[in-house]
Amino acid sequence: MSDRPALLEVRDLRVTFPTRAGDVHAVSDVTFSVGRGERVGLVGESGSGKTATALAISGLLPQSVSMSGSIRLTGRELTGLGRRDRRKLCGAHVGMIFQNPQSSLNPAMTVGRQIVEPLRLHLGLSRVSARTRALELLDEVGMPAPARSFDEYPHRFSGGMRQRAMIAMALSCRPELIIADEPTTALDVTIQAQILELLARLCAEHDSTLLVITHDLGVLAGLADRILVMYSGRILEEGPVDCIYHRALNPYTLALLAAVSRIDRPLEKLRPIPGDPPSGLQMPSGCVFHTRCPHVTGICRTEVPALLPGADPGHRCACHLAGHLDGLPLDAGARR
Amino acid sequence: MTSPLLEVRDVRKAFPIVRGHSLRRSVGSITAVDGVSLTLGTGETLGLVGESGCGKSTLARCILRLIEPTAGQIEFDGRDVLACDKRELRRLRRDMQIIFQDPYASLNPRMRVEQLVAEPLVVHEITATRRETRARVTELLQLVGLAEEHADRYPHSFSGGQRQRIGIARALATSPKLLILDEPVSALDVSSRAQILALLEGLQARLGLSYLFVSHDLSVVRYISQRVAVMYLGKIVELATRDALFHHPQHPYTQALLSAVPLPDPEHERHRRRIRLKGEATPDVSIIGSCRFRTRCPVARQVCAESEPPLESADASGHAAACYFPGTLHRT
Numbered sequence: 001m002s003d004r005p006a007l008l009e010v011r012d013l014r015v016t017f018p019t020r021a022g023d024v025h026a027v028s029d030v031t032f033s034v035g036r037g038e039r040v041g042l043v044g045e046s047g048s049g050k051t052a053t054a055l056a057i058s059g060l061l062p063q064s065v066s067m068s069g070s071i072r073l074t075g076r077e078l079t080g081l082g083r084r085d086r087r088k089l090c091g092a093h094v095g096m097i098f099q100n101p102q103s104s105l106n107p108a109m110t111v112g113r114q115i116v117e118p119l120r121l122h123l124g125l126s127r128v129s130a131r132t133r134a135l136e137l138l139d140e141v142g143m144p145a146p147a148r149s150f151d152e153y154p155h156r157f158s159g160g161m162r163q164r165a166m167i168a169m170a171l172s173c174r175p176e177l178i179i180a181d182e183p184t185t186a187l188d189v190t191i192q193a194q195i196l197e198l199l200a201r202l203c204a205e206h207d208s209t210l211l212v213i214t215h216d217l218g219v220l221a222g223l224a225d226r227i228l229v230m231y232s233g234r235i236l237e238e239g240p241v242d243c244i245y246h247r248a249l250n251p252y253t254l255a256l257l258a259a260v261s262r263i264d265r266p267l268e269k270l271r272p273i274p275g276d277p278p279s280g281l282q283m284p285s286g287c288v289f290h291t292r293c294p295h296v297t298g299i300c301r302t303e304v305p306a307l308l309p310g311a312d313p314g315h316r317c318a319c320h321l322a323g324h325l326d327g328l329p330l331d332a333g334a335r336r
Numbered sequence: 337m338t339s340p341l342l343e344v345r346d347v348r349k350a351f352p353i354v355r356g357h358s359l360r361r362s363v364g365s366i367t368a369v370d371g372v373s374l375t376l377g378t379g380e381t382l383g384l385v386g387e388s389g390c391g392k393s394t395l396a397r398c399i400l401r402l403i404e405p406t407a408g409q410i411e412f413d414g415r416d417v418l419a420c421d422k423r424e425l426r427r428l429r430r431d432m433q434i435i436f437q438d439p440y441a442s443l444n445p446r447m448r449v450e451q452l453v454a455e456p457l458v459v460h461e462i463t464a465t466r467r468e469t470r471a472r473v474t475e476l477l478q479l480v481g482l483a484e485e486h487a488d489r490y491p492h493s494f495s496g497g498q499r500q501r502i503g504i505a506r507a508l509a510t511s512p513k514l515l516i517l518d519e520p521v522s523a524l525d526v527s528s529r530a531q532i533l534a535l536l537e538g539l540q541a542r543l544g545l546s547y548l549f550v551s552h553d554l555s556v557v558r559y560i561s562q563r564v565a566v567m568y569l570g571k572i573v574e575l576a577t578r579d580a581l582f583h584h585p586q587h588p589y590t591q592a593l594l595s596a597v598p599l600p601d602p603e604h605e606r607h608r609r610r611i612r613l614k615g616e617a618t619p620d621v622s623i624i625g626s627c628r629f630r631t632r633c634p635v636a637r638q639v640c641a642e643s644e645p646p647l648e649s650a651d652a653s654g655h656a657a658a659c660y661f662p663g664t665l666h667r668t
Contacts, residue, residue: 045525046496144615158616159388188387188552190613193596197610215525218555218598222605241602257600259530261555263582264599270559272530276495 013069026052041224049233095170099182101162112150160191232288239315340375347408370570383561433507437519439499497528586657
């Protein structure tokens with residue numbers, strides 16, 4: 001795992017959504033920790049359970065959802081807490097940045113009021129000092145003309161500026177943990193680059209801990225120290241960023257890397273992962289990826305592979321065939 | 337390239353800015369597409385790249401006349417698109433189809449897949465009997481990699497990638513020559529994105545389709561296109577073959593765009609120097625008669641404010657950039 005003291009520890013997390021068609025297992029037996037000051041990327045396709053994991057940590061899952069396991073933030077257990085205590089704790093210590101700033105900002109409130117609210121609520125600042133602090137925050141996230149932006153409504157802003165406002169809100173209480181769920185997916189490339197740079201700079205300045213959730217491996221290469229790869233509610237591989245990009249062992253990670261179109265390599269045919277992820281209603285037996293894996297063998301269909309250490313420190317991979325894939329076509333292609 | 341399938345000449349689209357409720361009046365206009373010319377050959381893919389608000393989707397819709405361009409000429413397959421009356425236009429649209437970005441919003445949730453794919457066949461009177469329609473639907477579903485049993489399901493039971501396949505099957509129903517793809521993979525995950533790109537490639541080879549591929553994602557455009565046009569605030573600022581554009585970008589905006597694309601390579605990312613652009617693209621009056629990129633350009637000089645640089649080819653390959661100082665910025 002990490003050599004830094006853990007800020008966040010998630011153990012055996014299970015999240016199940018009851019639906020009319022039956023229970024959907026969004027997250028199954030997820031265990032990981034995030035060290036203080038660390039920047040961790042959680043990668044997965046839609047339906048992999050990455051957002052459900054984030055919502056479980058921040059306590060934003062609806063009450064109808066059943067959840068088990070343990071989530072500890074700075075050593076305190078969050079799962080048993082009542083709603084009020086939990087809100088108090090998470091409000092002050094966890095900052096959330098959502099994918100779509102258009103729908104997560106309140107359209108009927110000025111941006112300024114939305115930043116002031118948590119400051120008054122969680123830090124108990126006076127009206128005047130909350131306003132001063134909010135203006136500082138707007139300036140810090142690179143909002144042009146903070147004083148004017150303070151009194152504007154979100155619809156007057158471009159996507160990039162809205163995301164800056166979201167970041168200002170998330171940072172307002174100086175949270176120890178920032179969770180960013182697809183922070184740049186809705187943005188243009190040049191704005192995406194600005195926002196990623198901003199996140200990296202702010203984390204470095206305040207020594208904040210960052211958990212970034214995305215489906216885009218490109219975004220994480222320059223931002224994360226460590227990567228967790230999720231598929232169908234399980235972590236299939238985790239490790240330091242260089243290790244995941246250059247020495248990944250799990251066929252799913254390799255397939256994900258091979259499916260990315262990129263501009264820094266000679267053009268070659270994309271190799272899509274055939275098929276679709278399982279539905280969550282009916283989880284495949286054994287390894288969750290076996291239905292799409294090019295290397296599937298007998299044991300993959302019957303036994304769930306454990307997350308076992310690889311050669312690099314901190315590298316763990318859940319695959320029965322890890323380390324035995326050398327020379328197989330997908331493996332060779334994805335590495336080059 | 338033989339004679340082009342599609343030729344767009346100096347197309348312009350201005351939207352009025354309307355104020356007031358009971359006394360609605362136009363107080364000015366925003367020119368979303370400002371004099372764009374391009375050609376597309378048979379079997380060719382032209383990538384049209386730009387950021388939101390640059391006018392790329394407006395241009396795509398103008399070509400189909402889903403919105404009426406304010407000025408310009410559009411010639412498709414030897415016919416003057418803008419001169420067509422309603423009936424001719426309907427006939428013409430058999431040959432040019434569009435695929436939209438959001439497969440969640442572009443399929444009627446109350447129609448079954450069979451009805452969705454059969455709709456264009458019925459509207460354009462392509463098949464005569466029910467049996468014929470059903471057979472063609474099955475054929476189309478197979479063409480895009482869906483199974484016959486999918487025909488009776490509703491869109492909600494499909495993933496994003498599968499829905500986009502349904503959209504493609506619908507577009508192919510009329511056997512078009514040109515597909516306009518407006519951000520067709522932007523709403524999809526990487527793995528379904530790769531599946532759809534591979535599907536589009538295969539369909540092009542099999543059916544000899546021409547694609548106008550509109551996207552903000554440069555890595556996807558590089559993968560699928562033979563030529564690429566870069567748009568900024570309503571104008572094409574650079575036009576080149578794929579390799580020329582990605583290896584030797586000339587316009588500072590193209591260079592900045594390329595330097596902003598994240599690379600899935602941690603080592604490279606750590607040492608990368610990005611060209612940082614100030615602010616965001618905002619259309620305002622000050623850009624008239626000058627270079628539109630001037631206010632954000634790292635190499636702008638006096639002359640850029642005095643007149644607008646034309647889109648000119650510097651070499652025989654047709655690589656053109658609308659810049660007085662092309663290639664001065666270097667990518668790292």
